[in-house]
Amino acid sequence: MKKIFLVLFILTSFSIFAQKPCEIDREFTDSLGSYKSLKQQLIFERSFAGNSNRIYFTLSISNGILSLETEMLQQSNEFIKANCLDQKSKIYLQLANGKIVTLLYNGIETCGTLIRSEDGKNNRITSATFLFSKENFEHLKTSKVTFMRIQYAGETVDYPFKTSFTSELDGKTYEPEKYFIENLKCFN
Structure with missing residues (x-):
């Protein structure tokens, strides 16, 4: 009986601590090279007095170059x-560890x-692509982004x-602080 409980405990532990699967949006290879991008995710949302501001991130890699595709959506009556x-x-x-990572437009x-x-x-x-430098993005794999x-x-x-928020747009819960920790592993 103890062995059955032990096996059940171990199996439940694996499912609780399992990593979030990579949600690949596009992936292809052709004569020009290869490209892979993750599904777009809401990172920032602010709504106040009829004005809203949303920022979406998409991590992508093109011919070995890691980039962050951003889409900034603003809406207002004015x-x-x-x-x-x-x-x-x-x-x-x-x-969160005090380091600052810089991405170049x-x-x-x-x-x-x-x-x-x-x-x-x-x-x-406003859509834009920002590039990581090789020496600075390693910290993003282990530390949360706070700002x-x-x-x-x-x-x-x-x-x-x-840390987390529920979007007014789609009602889903997002965790922007962990975006890079959860998604950079998709490009190893």
Whole structure:
């Protein structure tokens, strides 16, 4: 009887501590090389007085180069100020262990796209790709991200990360602090 309980305990322990599976969105290899990306995940959400701001992350690797694809969505009844990205733009990630990881913008200058929806709201969508440097992303595998700072062309904006939150958009619970810990293992 003790052996049965021991086996049941061990099996339940494995299922409790099992790692989250990698959710691959796209993966292909052709004559130009290989590409693999994970499913997009909501990292930051703020809604206040009819204005909302959401940031999504997608980790990808293209021909051995690891990058972070970001999509920033702003929605408002009023005009939305553009936060432009240029060659000097960066993302700074502050980790729980005190380290700071810097990602470099890889693209041309952009201020996003302003779209007016059918319900009369203004929507600004800004997509960008940021690159990791080889020496700094190893800390992301073991330490949670507590804070993000984006250096735009004209200003710097801070985004505190939450341990977890339930999105107003889809009702799902997200854990942005653990995003890199859970997802970088998909590219080993």
